[in-house]
Amino acid sequence: MAELKIELITIGDEILLGHTLDTNAHWIASRLTENGHRLRWISVVGDNASDLRHQLRRAWNRADIVLLTGGLGPTHDDITRPIIADFFDDNLIPNPELAERIRSRFVGRGLKPPPGCHLLAEFPSRATPMPNEHGSAPGIHYSLDDHELFAMPGVPVEMKGMLSDYVLPHLATIRSGVFGYRILRTAGIGETRLAELIGDRERLSPATLAYLPSVDHGVTLRISCTGADTGEIDQALQKAEDYIRSRVDSHIYAAGDEPFEKAILDMLEERNMKLALAESCTGGMIASRIVSVPGSSNSFERGFVTYSNRAKTELLGVDENLLQKHGAVSAEVAAAMAEGARLKAGVDIAVSVTGIAGPTGGTTEKPVGLVFTGVSDGDGCEVQRYHFIGDRDANRRRSAQAALVMLWRRLKDVLPQTGVKV
Amino acid sequence: MAELKIELITIGDEILLGHTLDTNAHWIASRLTENGHRLRWISVVGDNASDLRHQLRRAWNRADIVLLTGGLGPTHDDITRPIIADFFDDNLIPNPELAERIRSRFVGRGLKPPPGCHLLAEFPSRATPMPNEHGSAPGIHYSLDDHELFAMPGVPVEMKGMLSDYVLPHLATIRSGVFGYRILRTAGIGETRLAELIGDRERLSPATLAYLPSVDHGVTLRISCTGADTGEIDQALQKAEDYIRSRVDSHIYAAGDEPFEKAILDMLEERNMKLALAESCTGGMIASRIVSVPGSSNSFERGFVTYSNRAKTELLGVDENLLQKHGAVSAEVAAAMAEGARLKAGVDIAVSVTGIAGPTGGTTEKPVGLVFTGVSDGDGCEVQRYHFIGDRDANRRRSAQAALVMLWRRLKDVLPQTGVKV
Incomplete structure (x- = not known):
């Protein structure tokens, strides 16, 4: 019943040089934790054959499971494939099936396969290719002496697909206890x-x-x-x-795994309600989160990114005097935006956000991070005030989440579903 | 003139569990690079004495300079100080000067020194304390056999102060290459x-x-x-x-470090042009990228997230017959969306996207991943067709980037800046 010892090796000069934040490691760690595993070591090495070889040996000795990301592409600094093959005393041999898969990826999109892409089909003879749904380079899986090595690309979308579709299901089968x-x-x-x-x-x-x-x-x-x-x-x-x-x-x-946006869209659908959004400082971020859910078109009608005051007036019918009197970042304007969005879009419920994301634009009275969210439906309009303390990005993200939380609570507490029990 | 070999050891379960993104490592790597050093290895270990001991031995053997962050505080899971002392066969002895410094930090702010804080003043006898301007725990500096070890707290503000004020100046004196x-x-x-x-x-x-x-x-x-x-x-x-x-x-x-959105916004500002966006499958993602840049309000006027056909007609004036005849995902509708957005918003240039992000909604004629982008300005309208092969998220991200690339090329090649050379 011993816990699996898992090591992650991240390969890439860009991380050691501080150009890129290692979000892959963070994502992998989170997913492992969610799935009941625990990452024990993370090691970052550069695009450097000797350092990678040493780290690989050390990881293979101390860990049960070795995960690698990076260096699987077709260019000269992609050294992972040959080094892994060499480490296992294996050879790279042309794999016709992989070659065809890679070729057809390009041809299927009406593109000429680029030179060098045939190198990707030279694969270690004793390893299993891990399918790459989002790119050309296959992953590499070795299973030897009760140890497993999974080498994945460094491109986040490719790595994520491979970890979710191949590595995690595989780990579930070899878990001890x-x-x-x-x-x-x-x-x-x-x-x-x-x-x-x-x-x-x-x-x-x-x-x-x-x-x-x-x-x-x-x-x-x-x-x-x-x-x-x-x-x-x-x-x-x-x-x-x-x-x-x-x-x-x-x-x-x-x-379970359901994202917040999906839960909200389901509640809208259960209530047969259509949604519109009016965003200022979040600038489309809430709409983008909603649209990230497949089938969102059933309940999401439209979004207004009313970044200028003119857009707030023209598109949402916000009174110019209101903007003058209270300023664009105010409870009054948040309410008018939500009501305007609901009426102009002809929908059942609308959510608004207006705020000062920073880093500039704040005053003593209205500091950076001040945000108002509004929600309007047939029964009335609510507004909430927040003061976030973060950089522009964090303030915008928190504003988007705050608006969605407000919508969720309104649906849950004020507009309970009729007929069927939620 | 060999380059200094530098290793960073980050200590903390929160990183291995995926709760915390290791921004300390990223910041340290950037600062080292800026100062002409290169970080060669990053190793993350948990709050686990045995793993830390092993990593310390390895780092001391292979690197000239070992940097550590984390585990210097007064709680039970702060194991770094005793383990380092033990590694160098040294003892922790009470340091009256440090004790007074720590005590006066609290007393100076009108606070009672917390229990356990005297432990912070038990310091390795052969190490040098590194002053902590932003907290209680001093850093630890060992200099032995042409090797250096610098142990810093994990709290970002304390670590940053110590690296800037003590470690970097010290490294400058021993730099080679x-x-x-x-x-x-x-x-x-x-x-x-x-x-x-x-x-x-x-x-x-x-x-x-x-x-x-x-x-x-x-x-x-x-x-x-x-x-x-x-x-x-x-x-x-x-x-x-x-x-x-x-x-x-x-x-x-x-x-350098400039994001793409910033480059585009600068070009718009240089040309004194205002931008509007009309998004369907990207659903606000392009607007959100534009708004991520501080000061984007100078050039970005508004965005339309026209997810439904009704929204395309009502907000952008897209002809219903066009939607019927060609479908919402078509070159004709992409062009009409861009032109409509430009005219309705009263701006100089507008960009549109319409596509099938998936996973459902595709047909043989119009498969998942089919995307059209459009750009409209006073000189005319261009449309491009793409076929992306990815999941919903990747297709949306690539669509957003494709639209921004189209806008960038249009600004660069077709609408060169007048007066000043670009």
């Missing part, structure tokens, strides 16, 4: 306050609880447990989930 | 095609070139070089940059 977890997703409440409300962790035993906060998508709760069989684990997890729900159920929007 | 780099940013061209155009890498010698691709922000080129002095390096970097520019200059939008 029975392990289970459940995910509960919360919105609109911080980690500290959640911990206060949940209180005594002993009540959850034998399950344990982890808080996974994020700057702009709420706090995720992970309940996990190890045991003799799945029945025993399910029982322990259910007991812990029941207890947690008895304390903080009103803050939980979903169980 | 100089390192320099330049960054060129490209858009609208892939890594493979760039490599083909640039051709023979020998022409860049003694500088070297790295390609840093990203799915949705273009390929970054990094030219780097090591040499005897900064003059020599500048010359080599300039030679390499000149050569690269002679091959691919038209694909380079900026040198």
Whole structure:
């Protein structure tokens, strides 16, 4: 029942030079944790054959599972494939099936396969290719002596697809001991306050609880447990989930992997309501989050990115006098934007945001980070005021989340679904 | 004149669990690079004595300079100080001067020194304390056998102060060799095609070139070089940059850290042009990228997220017959959206996107990933067709980038700035 020892090797000068923040490592660590694994080491080496070779040897010796990202592409600084093959005393041989897959990716889009792309089909003879849904370079999987190595591309979308579709399912099959977890997703409440409300962790035993906060998508709760069989684990997890729900159920929007936007769109669909958005400082970020959900067109009608005052007046009918009197960043304008968006779009509910994202544009009275969100529906209009303390990006992300939380609460508490129970 | 070999050890479970993005490592790497050093290894270990001991031994063996962050505080999981002392066969002894410094920090702010804070003044007998301007825990500096170890707190503000005020000045006195780099940013061209155009890498010698691709922000080129002095390096970097520019200059939008959106906004401002956006499948993503730049309000007037056909007709004046005849995802509708956005917003230039992001909604004739982008200005209207192969998120990101590339090219090639040379 020993835990798998997992090491991640990230390859890339760009990280060591400080050009790129290693978000891949962070994403991989999060996904492993969510799936009940624990990353034990992260090692970053440059595009340097000798350093990679040394790290590979060390990782293979100390870890059960070695994950690599980076250096799998077709250019000269992509050294991972030959070095891995060499490390396992293996050869790169042309793989016709891979060559055809790579060629057809280009041809299928009416493109000529670029020179050098045939190199990608030279594959270690004893490894298994991991399919790459989002790019040309296949991943490399070696399974030897109860050890596993998974080499993935460094391009985030390619790495993410491969980890989700291949590596995590594979790890689930070789896990030692029975392990289970459940995910509960919360919105609109911080980690500290959640911990206060949940209180005594002993009540959850034998399950344990982890808080996974994020700057702009709420706090995720992970309940996990190890045991003799799945029945025993399910029982322990259910007991812990029941207890947690008895304390903080009103803050939980979903169980499992469902994103917040999806939960909101489902609620809109259940209520047969259409949504419009009016965004100023978030500048399309809320719309983009909503549209990230497949099928969002069922409930999302349109968005207004009214960045200028003229746009607020022309598109949303916000009174110029209101803008003059209270300023664009005010409760009054947030309300007028939400109402205007709802009426102009001819929809059932609309959400607005106006704020000062920074770094400039703040005053003593209206500092950077001051944000108003509004929601308007047939029953009325609500406005909330926030003061975020972060950089432009963080303030915009938090504003978008705050607006979505407001919409969610309005749907949940004020506009309960009629007919069917939610 | 060998380059100093520098290793950074980051200590903290929160990074391995994916709760915290390791921004300390990124900041340290950037500052080292700016100061002509190069970080060779980053190793992340948990709050685990055995793993830290092993990593310390390895780092001390392979690196000239070992930097550590984390675990210097007064709580039970702050294990760094005793482990370092033990590693150097040293003892922790009470240091009255440090004790007084720590005590007076609290007393000076009218606070009672917390219990446990006296532990911070138990310091390795052969190390030098590094002053902490922003917190209680002093840093630890060992200098032994031409090797240096600098242990800093994990709290970003404390670490940053110590690195800037103590570590970097110290490294400057023991530097051997100089390192320099330049960054060129490209858009609208892939890594493979760039490599083909640039051709023979020998022409860049003694500088070297790295390609840093990203799915949705273009390929970054990094030219780097090591040499005897900064003059020599500048010359080599300039030679390499000149050569690269002679091959691919038209694909380079900026040198240095400038984001693509910023380059586009600057071009709009130079031309005194106002921008509007009409987005369907990207759903506000382009607007959000534009608004991420401080001061974007100077040139960005508004955005339309016309997700429904009704919104396309009502807000942009797209002819219903056109939508019926060609479908919403068509060159004709992309053109009508761009023209409509420009005219309705009363601006100089507008960009449109319409496409099928997937995973559903595709047909044989119009498959998932089919995207049209349009740009309209006083001189006319252009449309381009793309077929992306990715998931919903990747297709949307690539669509947003394609639209921005089209706008950038239009500004650069068709609407050159009048008066001042671009």
